[in-house]
Amino acid sequence: MTTAMPSVVSTPMLYPELFKQLESVRWDMEKDIPWSAFEAHSLTDEQAQTIKMNAITEWAALPATEMFLRDNRGDSDFCAFLSIWFFEEQKHSLVLMEYLRRFRPELVPTEAELHEVRFEFDPAPALETLMLHFCGEIRLNHWYRRAAEWHTEPVIKKIYTTLSQDEARHGGAYLRYMKRAITNFGCEAKAAFSKVGVLMASARRTAQALHPTNLHVNKSLFPRDTVQSRVPNPDWMDQWLNQQINFDAIWEGKVVDRILHNLSLLLDRSFKTVQELNRYRKETAQQVAQELAASVKSTSASVPSLSVP
Numbered sequence: 355m356t357t358a359m360p361s362v363v364s365t366p367m368l369y370p371e372l373f374k375q376l377e378s379v380r381w382d383m384e385k386d387i388p389w390s391a392f393e394a395h396s397l398t399d400e401q402a403q404t405i406k407m408n409a410i411t412e413w414a415a416l417p418a419t420e421m422f423l424r425d426n427r428g429d430s431d432f433c434a435f436l437s438i439w440f441f442e443e444q445k446h447s448l449v450l451m452e453y454l455r456r457f458r459p460e461l462v463p464t465e466a467e468l469h470e471v472r473f474e475f476d477p478a479p480a481l482e483t484l485m486l487h488f489c490g491e492i493r494l495n496h497w498y499r500r501a502a503e504w505h506t507e508p509v510i511k512k513i514y515t516t517l518s519q520d521e522a523r524h525g526g527a528y529l530r531y532m533k534r535a536i537t538n539f540g541c542e543a544k545a546a547f548s549k550v551g552v553l554m555a556s557a558r559r560t561a562q563a564l565h566p567t568n569l570h571v572n573k574s575l576f577p578r579d580t581v582q583s584r585v586p587n588p589d590w591m592d593q594w595l596n597q598q599i600n601f602d603a604i605w606e607g608k609v610v611d612r613i614l615h616n617l618s619l620l621l622d623r624s625f626k627t628v629q630e631l632n633r634y635r636k637e638t639a640q641q642v643a644q645e646l647a648a649s650v651k652s653t654s655a656s657v658p659s660l661s662v663p
């Protein structure tokens with residue numbers, strides 16, 4: 355399994371087009387957020403606390419970007435796209451902090467609290483990480499849609515709706531890179547995407563919220579090696595999902611459907627259930643193993659043997 359993508363030269367770069375697309379729909383912090391519509395009586399302390407934790411979680415795009423740039427050194431197109439992704443994710447953190455600065459200044463995260471989520475992630479297979487983040491964007495799009503419904507204060511409702519639309523677009527951009535990876539790496543990419551897809555679409559079987567910020571990413575820092583373990587209240591995400599925004603089985607089902615739908619289009623096979631995707635995962639894993647065995651055989655066949663006198 356590779357930990358970094360080989361150099362990519364065969365397909366046109368996606369960055370110029372993605373830049374244009376994402377720039378054309380970019381929102382303005384000052385003009386597009388209706389700050390003057392704020393209703394003080396509609397914001398509870400409980401809600402304001404969750405905004406703080408969300409702002410810190412979004413800040414974790416910083417170590418994620420450092421990881422992506424390190425693990426994709428051979429792919430300048432993707433790294434250029436990351437400049438957009440990083441900018442937009444940091445802006446998510448900033449708009450939530452700006453909301454707190456205006457209306458709950460005592461809850462604005464300190465620089466130390468933000469810096470706490472910046473830690474090194476262990477190197478990981480680039481194709482699996484790409485799929486992980488694609489699923490993460492889909493999930494976050496749904497979480498933020500639910501958060502917009504749960505909140506009662508109009509400005510923060512609008513902010514969460516705005517963020518959820520950005521997350522959906524990020525998912526779309528990652529999907530373009532996944533499509534390109536299939537063109538460039540074939541079976542290896544299909545195997546990586548279906549493997550992570552099965553894991554990320556199986557949330558109902560695990561107690562943990564399946565999001566990149568909830569995964570262990572640095573063995574030497576265990577157990578404080580998830581982003582969520584390093585925010586001021588490490589239990590907040592579970593409370594937020596289960597008791598506050600109430601992300602129930604119906605919503606979880608929507609996330610799974612989106613993942614399966616997009617993988618069906620990407621892999622050109624219909625997946626109605628995670629089990630069907632799992633079958634495909636096994637097939638492709640087998641194919642990768644066969645291809646590997648065949649290439650080892652052909653390499654060893656072409657190596658001249660040394661004759662001992």
Ligand SMILES: [Fe+2]
Nearest residue numbers: 412443446521
């Ligand atoms: Fe975000």
Ligand SMILES: [Fe+2]
Nearest residue numbers: 491520521524
């Ligand atoms: Fe995002």
